[in-house]
Amino acid sequence: MKAAWFVCGTDTGVGKTLVTGALMHAAIAQGYSTVGLKPLAAGCELTAEGWRNEDALHLQACANVELSYDQINPVALPEAVAPHLAAGTRILSAERIAAYCRGTLMQPVDQVFIEGAGGWRVPLNAREAFSEVPRLLNLPIIMVVGMRLGCLNHALLTAEAIARDGLRLAGWVANQLDPEMPRFEENLESLIQRLRAPLLGVVPWMSAADSQHAAQHLDLSLLLSSNAR
Template sequence: MPKAFFVTGTDTDAGKTLASCGLLQLAHSQGWSTLGLKPLAAGAEQTEQGWTNSDALALQAVSSLQPAYAEVNPVLLKQPIAPHLAALEEGRSLNLERLAGLVRGQLMKRADLTLVEGAGGWRVPLTPGQTLAGLAKALQLPVILVVRLKLGCLNHALLTVEAIQRDGLPLAGWIASSQGPEPMLQEEANLQSLLQLIPAPCLGHLPWLESATAEAAAGFLSLEPLNAH
């Protein structure tokens, strides 16, 4: 049965893309069809495909359904800043209903595993009255949370978990992500605290990887806890 999840993080640069690519790579290695989506991205550079976002390109590369770039990332803003500010700078408006419709079109492809990666954290603003959490709510997708291991991560993780639960969505699992060659102080103790405090299974711990490839990340992750969804 096809499975789809929304991937969010405790912060910007939490490691969402590497975690998503690792999960998609792991699924593909087990014979699953895969699709990674980044419906909204802020931060673009000129490439052979035109203006693109590096996270979206990474997801496109590990999607076995071989989507076109515009299918992976239909809304691209050039400045690497908060999406609502980037849209304002470009004279554009963000529309939650349109985003949800675009993602629904891709979900109809019914890949064995589809991951919809958010932008930044759970409450990233889109408009004065909407946040990107509304996309996950509109699609009714279970959530995978990527926790960046740094000072303050316990508070950030628990607040995000509370917000996801308050929005009525199930937390399918979480992934710990180390963000530098030197581990945070008391990293193992913090990991144990997260294991005790987050009411969802841990899908793995991504250490700092010199070669941060999907293949390398896949070796530290597990899909088994997602089978319940």
């Protein structure tokens, strides 16, 4: 079954890479060939092979199909700030980033998970937000909700923006960022009642992020049965 998904977050630092890797591990466990893409990464280190991003390397390691680093992360920006700032004098283009993704989507791979950058409306250039990329690709969205104070507002506004852009929220994952979050269960239930998409799982707080362990807390059946692509 060929399918592709765009993984967005309700903010930066909410665990998009952890969850994207977990989704990949869960898909692989069900027998699917799987890759993860980080088409734009801001925050890279210069190595002998060129600029490398920790999150993109993580997705490369999680995959069971071999892709070159440049296929996984075609746009690597050194500074860990918003893309339009990290780009400096370089002009980023949603269409070009989408074109990079289309090249990989043509590969014979069952499941492709494309991780976004920052939150839904993070600027890409003077006119476009990064959200234009999944719109151009017409992909269903998986939203990662960072469970901490303020998550209700961030999650609901992100879901509204996704719908306003004409895209479908295929599912969401609750990632517990704060082990002592007040009324965690009540906040989770508030989101379940308000988000019109299935909860794919609750990733518990972990002192060290581990996508393989996080995969054990996800149920992909609700996602894959929709055959959204």
